[in-house]
Amino acid sequence: MSPYPIHVGSLIRTELSRQHQSVTWLAEQLGIERTNCYRVLRAQSLQTDQLVRISIAMQHDFFADCSKCIQLTSKQ
Numbered sequence: 001m002s003p004y005p006i007h008v009g010s011l012i013r014t015e016l017s018r019q020h021q022s023v024t025w026l027a028e029q030l031g032i033e034r035t036n037c038y039r040v041l042r043a044q045s046l047q048t049d050q051l052v053r054i055s056i057a058m059q060h061d062f063f064a065d066c067s068k069c070i071q072l073t074s075k076q
Contacts, residue, residue, distance in 0.1 A: 006069045008051065008062065009041040015060050029057035 016026060027037035030053060040046065040054070055062050 005073045006066055007044050008046050008066070009043045011062055011065050012054060013041045015058060019058065026054070026057065030054065
């Protein structure tokens with residue numbers, strides 16, 4: 001088990017589902033191959049610039065999600 005409570009790929013996958021969007025749609029928005037998009041969704045962490053691009057494409061602040069998780073974890 002990872003020492004980090006955040007799995008960014010899971011956050012993105014959950015938001016994709018909430019928005020009723022597909023992996024193909026996200027790949028098109030990011031200008032990447034669908035297979036590379038699946039790698040993103042499996043990743044526990046991403047580089048900041050990549051998460052910014054995804055946040056803009058999906059119009060969702062994943063940094064706020066990470067911040068909430070940090071706050072919840074630090075209260076335990």
